[in-house]
Every structure is written in structure tokens, then in C-alpha cells.
Amino acid sequence: MMGAVNKPVVGIIGTGAIGGFYGLMLARAGFDVHFLLRSEFSAVAEHGLRVDSAVHGALTLSPVQAYSSAEDMPPCDWLLVGAKTTSNAGLAPSIIQAAKPGARVLVLQNGLDVEDSLRELLPDSLHLLGGLCLICVHRDAPGQITHQALGAVNIGYHSGPATDDAARMAIVEEGAGLFRAAGIDSQAMPNLHQARWQKLVWNIPYNGLSVLLGASTTPLMADVDSRASIQALMAEVVQGAKACGHDMPPGYAEYLFLMTEKMPDYWPSMYHDFLHKRPLELEAIYARPLAAAKAAGCELPRIEALYRNLGFIDRRNA
Ligand SMILES: NC(=O)C1=CN([C@@H]2O[C@H](COP(=O)(O)OP(=O)(O)OC[C@H]3O[C@@H](n4cnc5c(N)ncnc54)[C@H](OP(=O)(O)O)[C@@H]3O)[C@@H](O)[C@H]2O)C=CC1
Numbered sequence: 047m048m049g050a051v052n053k054p055v056v057g058i059i060g061t062g063a064i065g066g067f068y069g070l071m072l073a074r075a076g077f078d079v080h081f082l083l084r085s086e087f088s089a090v091a092e093h094g095l096r097v098d099s100a101v102h103g104a105l106t107l108s109p110v111q112a113y114s115s116a117e118d119m120p121p122c123d124w125l126l127v128g129a130k131t132t133s134n135a136g137l138a139p140s141i142i143q144a145a146k147p148g149a150r151v152l153v154l155q156n157g158l159d160v161e162d163s164l165r166e167l168l169p170d171s172l173h174l175l176g177g178l179c180l181i182c183v184h185r186d187a188p189g190q191i192t193h194q195a196l197g198a199v200n201i202g203y204h205s206g207p208a209t210d211d212a213a214r215m216a217i218v219e220e221g222a223g224l225f226r227a228a229g230i231d232s233q234a235m236p237n238l239h240q241a242r243w244q245k246l247v248w249n250i251p252y253n254g255l256s257v258l259l260g261a262s263t264t265p266l267m268a269d270v271d272s273r274a275s276i277q278a279l280m281a282e283v284v285q286g287a288k289a290c291g292h293d294m295p296p297g298y299a300e301y302l303f304l305m306t307e308k309m310p311d312y313w314p315s316m317y318h319d320f321l322h323k324r325p326l327e328l329e330a331i332y333a334r335p336l337a338a339a340k341a342a343g344c345e346l347p348r349i350e351a352l353y354r355n356l357g358f359i360d361r362r363n364a
């Protein structure tokens with residue numbers, strides 16, 4: 047499975063804020079990293095990647111092994127999917143093209159069951175994993191990324207040839223090892239579905255309210271009514287997760303609420319999509335959790351109302 051210097055060859059499928067940040071960190075740690083790009087291909091091929099990080103300082107990668115087509119990429123051991131969930135189905139041919147036999151495909155995205163639609167399109171021989179990124183990054187210009195805070199990636203196994211728990215955890219640990227080797231905190235998650243629900247306790251309130259109210263985290267946390275909305279939405283996510291069989295750790299919503307008060311002012315990635323008239327990740331972050339909770343007999347009216355309002359905004363913005 048390994049590349050020339052006994053380090054896995056890594057392919058980044060979708061080099062935006064997440065793909066660019068983690069790809070650059072892995073490349074600087076000595077991994078052989080290949081970046082698939084779309085609109086920013088020429089800029090990155092010419093000028094490289096730059097991350098202005100509040101944690102690691104100003105980092106650059108130049109030259110970048112950049113590609114506009116997966117057909118030109120070498121076979122990769124690990125493929126990190128950094129595109130938005132709205133692009134997943136269209137990316138399957140690129141993933142298959144760039145994958146070595148038995149490759150590990152790690153989907154670095156927010157939302158519930160985001161791996162399911164890809165799984166149907168990938169050969170059974172590929173391992174599919176999900177990664178929950180706890181990080182604040184965004185693109186400022188082609189190839190230029192700002193990293194404001196945090197950085198961990200927590201990984202769980204979704205599906206593939208590893209059939210027993212020990213084999214799955216070995217692959218998850220291998221993935222966590224890649225990130226740790228690049229100085230990034232990474233934990234193995236024994237239950238990916240639970241981990242995805244847990245992440246939604248933050249994304250459901252803040253991503254949606256940032257678009258609906260046109261506000262970043264600092265003003266959202268400063269106003270009595272938006273604070274109450276955030277807490278009520280968080281409580282509904284916890285309720286939905288419980289109905290689906292996932293109890294959150296005690297005090298988890300309060301922990302995230304307090305963490306956000308300490309974070310620098312932050313515009314969630316959904317707001318950047320709204321600003322740039324890109325489709326919003328509504329299916330992954332709202333529709334699927336709502337449907338899963340409903341199937342378990344649990345209505346989530348506040349989340350449903352937020353989702354309907356965002357649907358209107360998304361269609362109007364298209
Ligand atoms: N940003 C953050 O801080 C966090 C983001 N996340 C999640 O991570 C995921 C990625 O978010 P983020 O990095 O912010 O998104 P970005 O919009 O910054 O990056 C997405 C990238 O994917 C590229 N892409 C899409 N389709 C293709 C394609 N067919 N071929 C090649 N490249 C493609 C886009 O290219 P193009 O420019 O051409 O559109 C873009 O570079 C999302 O699910 C998000 O919710 C999770 C935690 C934190």
C-alpha cells in the first residue's frame with residue numbers, strides 16, 4: 047500500500063479550504079500529496095498554496111502537484127475528499143480513477159450519512175471512511191486559505207472490505223496516524239454515525255443561522271434571542287440523536303456553546319457558499335437528520351422551520 051519512501055501517496059479530491067489546509071499540512075510533513083482542483087487549478091499550479099494560520103503561522107507549498115483531471119493523478123493510497131457534499135455523486139469517477147486497489151477514501155465533510163451516496167458508486171474493494179473536521183478555515187482567494195482556529199480530524203469507518211471491528215479500527219488508526227504525523231490532532235471514532243450526529247449539534251444551529259440572520263458567531267453569541275435559538279436548536283439535535291439511538295455525552299451542547307464563545311469571530315462554511323451563490327449543504331446537514339429522526343418517531347419542529355427557510359434562500363440564491 048505504501049509509496050516510494052514508505053509513506054502513503056495521498057490524493058486530495060477537491061482542494062478548497064479543507065482539502066487545501068490538510069493537504070498542505072500533509073505535504074509539509076513529507077507525504078507525497080497530489081491535489082485535484084477545478085476553478086483554482088491555474089492559480090495553484092502557477093503560484094502554489096498558502097495558508098495564513100493563527101495556529102501555525104504563514105505556510106506555503108510551492109510547487110504544488112496540481113491536477114485539473116484525476117486521469118493525470120498517480121494511483122493514491124489515501125484519497126481525502128474535500129469537496130462540498132453537494133458535489134459527491136459527480137466526484138465518484140475521479141475517486142475511482144485516482145485510487146490504488148484497496149485504497150482508503152476519507153470523506154472530510156459535515157452532515158449525516160454523507161458517505162452513503164458515494165458508497166453506491168464506488169467498487170466494494172475501496173475502504174470508505176468519514177472524517178469530522180473541527181476547524182475554522184476558509185478560502186480568501188484562489189490558493190489562499192485562512193485558518194482561524196482548531197484543526198482536529200476525528201475519523202470513523204463507514205464501509206468496505208474490512209469486515210470485523212479490529213480490521214476497521216486498524217484502518218481508522220492508520221488514517222489518524224497520517225494526520226498526527228502532520229501535527230494535527232486526530233481521534234479514532236468507534237461509531238461514525240454517532241460522531242456525525244455529535245458534530246451536527248454545532249452545524250445545525252450555527253451554519254443555518256449565519257445564513258438566515260446574516261451573522262457570524264460573535265454577534266450570534268452576543269444577542270439574547272439568537273442565543274436562545276441556538277440553544278433550542280442544539281437541544282433538538284440532541285433529542286433527534288437520542289431518538290436514533292445515540293446519546294450525547296452529558297453537557298455536550300453546553301460545551302459547544304461555551305466553546306463558540308471562546309472562538310474567534312467565525313463565518314461557517316455555509317455562509318461562504320451563500321455569499322458565493324453556491325448550493326447550500328442542506329440535504330446533508332438538515333434533510334437527512336430530519337428524515338432519520340422522523341423515521342424514529344421524533345419531530346424536530348425548530349430544525350424543520352430553519353430548513354424550510356434555508357430552502358427558500360438557497361433556491362432564490364441559485
Ligand atoms: N471550512 C471549514 O472550516 C469546515 C468545513 N467543513 C466541511 O468540509 C467540507 C468542505 O468545505 P470547505 O473546504 O469549506 O469547502 P470549499 O468550498 O472551500 O472547498 C470545496 C472545494 O471542492 C472543489 N470541487 C468541487 N467539485 C469539484 C470537482 N468536480 N472537481 C474538483 N474540485 C471540485 C471546489 O472547487 P471550485 O472552487 O471549482 O468550486 C473547492 O475547491 C464541507 O462538507 C464542509 O461542511 C467541516 C468543518 C469545518
Ligand SMILES: CC(C)(CO)C(=O)C(=O)O
Pocket residue numbers: 156179180181182196248249314315
Ligand atoms: C466551527 C466548528 C469547529 C464547529 O465544530 C466546525 O468544525 C465547523 O464549522 O464545521
